[in-house]
Amino acid sequence: MTGEQILILGGTGEARALAKSLIDAERSVISSLAGRVDNPRLPVGPVRIGGFGGVDGLREWLISNRIQAVVDATHPFAATITRNAAQAASEAGVPLLRLRREPWTPTQADRWIRVPDLAAAADEVRRRGKRVLLTTGRQDVGEFADIDDVWFLIRVVDPPTAELPAHHEILRSRGPYDYDSELALLRENRIDLLVTKNSGGALTKAKLDAAAALGIDVIVVDRPIEPDVPAVSDVAAAQAWLERLLG
Known part of the structure; x- marks a missing residue:
């Protein structure tokens, strides 16, 4: 050395x-x-x-x-x-x-709603979502805790550390994720809205491609x-x- x-x-x-x-x-x-x-x-x-x-x-x-x-x-x-x-x-x-x-960038097939932070993402969920796939991480779930008329599928590696929304299911899993599995996940859970941070990289991008294929809106939190x-x-x-x- x-x-x-x-x-x-x-x-x-x-x-x-x-x-x-x-x-x-x-x-x-x-x-x-x-x-x-x-x-x-x-x-x-x-x-x-x-x-x-x-x-x-x-x-x-x-x-x-x-x-x-x-x-x-x-x-x-x-x-x-x-x-x-x-x-x-x-x-x-x-x-x-x-x-x-590098951050992800939307294609013509993507239906992105870009927001500056998690509070703005929660506001968009209140307006748009009924069945939401939430993939922002366990520490940020609390931003959505007071939304009681939306069902959340909360995907995390470790159990959430914040207060949870009234209607939810926890899905503990770790990437990488492939396109076919993400497509099946969205369909089987009848997801109509995806919430994610613009983390970039290939590890979790398949969810964006699957959402685009199904015409699902995606709330994308911009980087700080x-x-x-x-x-x-x-x-x-x-x-x-x-x-x-x-x-």
Whole structure:
């Protein structure tokens, strides 16, 4: 292993792929996961799980562990850690790169209703939905808890942590999902509205293709605004950035 230490933030597929690629190249890497998912898919190499204690805690951690570069490969909606990482890295004088997958973009077949946040998504559900597939994550279900005239199929990896709407069913499952299965899920549950965040990537895109094929409206929550830092959208570009930086 080389002497520098690289910190990768996030438990995404991109984070895992980057960790493997760097370790295969004999780079010294530590991956950090927030610990919000039970039994997460772990990357190869050293892993720390849990928060840093805000900007101050992360800044001191970077300094005390002599981190030479940070790659923020967290989920596109992990806004707090992305902001904290940008500020902490800047204050510690550590170069930071954002590895952020490209967002989904609608085709002519898609019936998207784009909204800026989850509160706006809930407002649209009140106006449009009767049988809803909700795929925004377990921590966000509470935004829809007071909607009592809609039935929700709530798909999550781990049990929801917030208050639940009156009429619902919990479907615990982890992607990737394929088109045929998503089509069957929508049909069998007579879904007339899909709610999702614009996470991007191939892992869960099949639900959008299935919804388009069935003419189902999709409420798509836009990504939060991120700090202005160097950014790439694929693992190869992130590794190339590190190679240029570290030699």
